[in-house]
Amino acid sequence: xxxxxxNVLLVGNDELTSVAARALRESAAIVxxxxxxxxxxxxxxxxxxVDTVVVISREDHVSLRIALVVEGVRPxxxxxxxxxxxxxxxxxxxxxxxxxxxxxxxxVASTIAAPCLDETLLSLHRGEDGISAVRPGxxxxxxxxxxxxPPGLGARLRAQIGSVLRxxxxxxxxxxxxxxxFCAVLLLDMLMTMAVLHxxxxxxxYSATRTLVTVGPNPHVDGGPDWxxxxxxxxxxxxLAFTAIFTAGVINRxxxxxxxxxxxxxxxxxxxxxxxxxxxxxxxRLCLLLRELHQPVLAIESHPEAENVLxxxxxxxxxxxxxxxxxxxLKRVALERARALAAVTSDExxxxxxxxxxxxxxxxxxxxxxxxxxxxxxxxRSLLKLGVVRDIYRIGGTLLAAVALGSDATEAFLHxxxxxxxxxxxxxxxxxxxxxxx
Numbered sequence: 001x002x003x004x005x006x007n008v009l010l011v012g013n014d015e016l017t018s019v020a021a022r023a024l025r026e027s028a029a030i031v032x033x034x035x036x037x038x039x040x041x042x043x044x045x046x047x048x049x050v051d052t053v054v055v056i057s058r059e060d061h062v063s064l065r066i067a068l069v070v071e072g073v074r075p076x077x078x079x080x081x082x083x084x085x086x087x088x089x090x091x092x093x094x095x096x097x098x099x100x101x102x103x104x105x106x107x108v109a110s111t112i113a114a115p116c117l118d119e120t121l122l123s124l125h126r127g128e129d130g131i132s133a134v135r136p137g138x139x140x141x142x143x144x145x146x147x148x149x150p151p152g153l154g155a156r157l158r159a160q161i162g163s164v165l166r167x168x169x170x171x172x173x174x175x176x177x178x179x180x181x182f183c184a185v186l187l188l189d190m191l192m193t194m195a196v197l198h199x200x201x202x203x204x205x206y207s208a209t210r211t212l213v214t215v216g217p218n219p220h221v222d223g224g225p226d227w228x229x230x231x232x233x234x235x236x237x238x239x240l241a242f243t244a245i246f247t248a249g250v251i252n253r254x255x256x257x258x259x260x261x262x263x264x265x266x267x268x269x270x271x272x273x274x275x276x277x278x279x280x281x282x283x284x285r286l287c288l289l290l291r292e293l294h295q296p297v298l299a300i301e302s303h304p305e306a307e308n309v310l311x312x313x314x315x316x317x318x319x320x321x322x323x324x325x326x327x328x329x330l331k332r333v334a335l336e337r338a339r340a341l342a343a344v345t346s347d348e349x350x351x352x353x354x355x356x357x358x359x360x361x362x363x364x365x366x367x368x369x370x371x372x373x374x375x376x377x378x379x380x381r382s383l384l385k386l387g388v389v390r391d392i393y394r395i396g397g398t399l400l401a402a403v404a405l406g407s408d409a410t411e412a413f414l415h416x417x418x419x420x421x422x423x424x425x426x427x428x429x430x431x432x433x434x435x436x437x438x
Contacts, residue, residue: 005028005029005030006029006030006051006052006404006405007029007030007032007048007049007050007051007052008024008029008030008031008032008050008051008052008053008054008404009032009034009045009046009050009052009053009054010024010031010032010033010034010054010056011033011034011037011042011053011054011055011056011057011066012033012035012054012055012056012057013035013036014056014058015393015397016056016082016104016393016396016397016400017033017035017056017397018393018397019393019394019396019397019398019401020054020056020397020398020400020401020404021033022397023397023398023400023401023402023431024401024404024405027401027405029401029404029405032045032048032050037066039069042066042069042070042073043069043073046070046073046074046077050074050077051078052077052078052079052080052404052405053070053074053077053078053079053080054079054080054081054400054404055067055070055079055080055081055082056082056400057082058281060083060084060085060088061088063081063082063083063088063092064081064083064088064091064092066081067079067081067092067096067099068095068096071095071096071097071099075097076097076098077098078098078100079096079098079099079100080099080100080102080400080403080404081099081100081101081102082101082102082103082104082400083101083102083103084103084104084105084281086103089101089103100403102399102400102403103285104281104282104392104396104399104400105280105281105282105284105285106285107395107396107399107411107412108282108370108390108392108395108396109282109285109286109288109289110123110124110125110126110289110411110413111123111124111390111392111395111412111413111414112282112286112342112344112368112370112390112392113286113289113290113293113342114133114134115340115366115368115387115388116274116290116339116340116342116366116368117146117148117293117295117339117340118133119366119388120135120136121133121134121135122134122135122136122141122413122415123411123413123422124146124289125143125411125422125426126411127143127426130146131146131292131293132144132145132146132426133145133146133147134413134422134428136415140420140428140430141413141415141420141428142428143422143426143428146293148293148294148295166268166270167260167268171249171252172249172260173249174245174246174248174249174252175246175249175250175252176249177245177249178242178243178244178245178246178247178248178249179246179249181238181241181242181245181246182212182239182242182243182246185212185235185238185239185242186208186209186212186239187208188235189207189208189211189212189232189235189239190204190205190207190208191204192228192231193207193208196225196228197228208235211232211235211236211239212235212236212239212243213239213243259309259312259313259318259319259320259321260318260319260320265316266313266316266317266318267318268298268318269296269297269298269318269334270334270337271296271334271337272296272337272338272339273295273296273297273298273334273337273338273339274290274295274296274297274298274338274339274340274341274342275297275298275299275300275330275333275335275338275340275341275342276290276297276298276299276300276341276342276344277299277300277324277341277342277343277344277345277351277354278300278301278324278343278344278345278346278351279299279300279301279306279308279309279312279319280306280308280344280345280346281308282344282370282392283299283301283308283342283344283345284299284308284311284312284315286342286344287299287312287315287317288315288317291315291316291317295339296339297317297318298317298318298319298320298333299312299317299318299319299320300319300320300321300322300324300329300333301319301320301321302321302322302323302324302345304321309321320332320333324343324345324350324354325350325353325354325356325357326357327357327360327361330357330358330361330362331361335358335361335362335365336361336362338362338365339366340365340366340367340368341354341355341358341365341366341367341368342367342368342369343355343358343367343368343369343370344369344370345370348370348371351369351370351371352369352371352386354369355367355369355386355387356386359386366387366388367386367387367388368387368388368389368390369386369387369388369389369390370390370392371389371390371391390414391414394414394419395412395413395414395419396412398412398419398421398431399411399412399419399421401431402421402431407421407423408423408424409421409422409423409424410422410423410424412431418430418431419431
């Protein structure tokens with residue numbers, strides 16, 4: 001046994017934990033893996049030699065509790081903890097000494113967003129000067145400027161007008177339909193009043209408005225032709241009907257949860273947008289990153305009560321509720337005019353089904369999917385060309401192992417079966433286990 005080998009206590013029980021443990025052991029570290037441990041089991045493990053503790057969990061409150069237990073038993077021991085919520089991460093950093101908080105969702109979001117923007121990109125790098133692109137180079141991956149053209153004023157205006165004229169949600173369709181009908185009746189009544197009664201423009205508007213709000217028609221109508229009085233009565237009844245429809249739409253919008261807005265930040269994107277299927281931790285981070293880059297984005301989530309649905313709404317991201325693999329849902333999100341689709345649900349089989357359905361709806365669409373387990377990924381690639389596949393477990397697990405071993409890397413990506421680490425100062429280096437040349 002190597003006397004210089006690091007002793008790592010690994011707390012976790014999922015695929016990410018398995019990858020991290022394998023990478024640590026390949027680097028000659030001595031790994032003790034506790035799966036769903038009690039506080040007593042943690043205290044017992046910490047009574048032995050431990051150089052670093054790594055806590056991996058999908059639930060932030062679990063990570064926080066275990067980190068506090070470790071700090072209480074062994075104050076100051078180096079800690080690496082996975083946390084999704086930024087507020088929880090801040091509280092953990094203020095409460096625990098010598099802790100390194102890692103968000104796997106943020107790490108893998110950069111590697112997924114890159115091919116959504118340009119299929120030649122490997123990842124995105126967040127530096128002091130903003131977000132840069134990671135591309136293949138003659139001597140390996142290299143960081144360069146990210147050349148994106150945000151939508152211009154004309155494109156944004158067309159998107160807003162298209163969202164108003166072709167709303168997505170039923171309540172919005174009712175509201176807009178009632179408003180358009182109301183305005184059409186007003187315009188028609190005004191024009192007929194000007195043509196038949198020879199009223200001025202102002203008088204015609206006033207008369208048509210009185211008719212629509214059922215206050216009563218212009219007194220001159222009483223002396224007009226019989227057919228015009230019938231027409232005016234019909235306009236009053238029609239206006240009343242459209243007023244009821246518009247009112248129903250307003251009430252529906254006020255009472256029910258509105259995930260897609262008629263206009264504004266959460267309007268329904270229909271051109272050159274990225275469709276993100278799955279609003280888990282990775283999906284939400286991906287949407288936020290794309291929004292930060294001023295790229296139109298639209299999310300699909302199958303569970304209406306999912307925690308991140310309301311978070312996405314708060315961040316101004318439009319969300320469509322429905323199964324991401326449904327051909328009907330995919331057609332509703334204007335997939336034929338989308339820039340790319342990213343399938344990032346927690347179920348790899350579902351991600352594959354979503355991408356297959358997307359190609360069935362729109363052949364040639366750029367697609368990115370998360371498929372971390374090697375057997376599924378390799379079998380799928382042998383069957384059909386799915387697009388860009390991101391092994392999020394290998395990327396995230398390898399970064400956690402590197403951080404546990406003392407690396408200051410903040411980002412990671414996979415290129416030609418090698419995981420590369422990106423340090424805080426923008427240096428790229430491959431992760432090389434002990435005995436393997438870099």
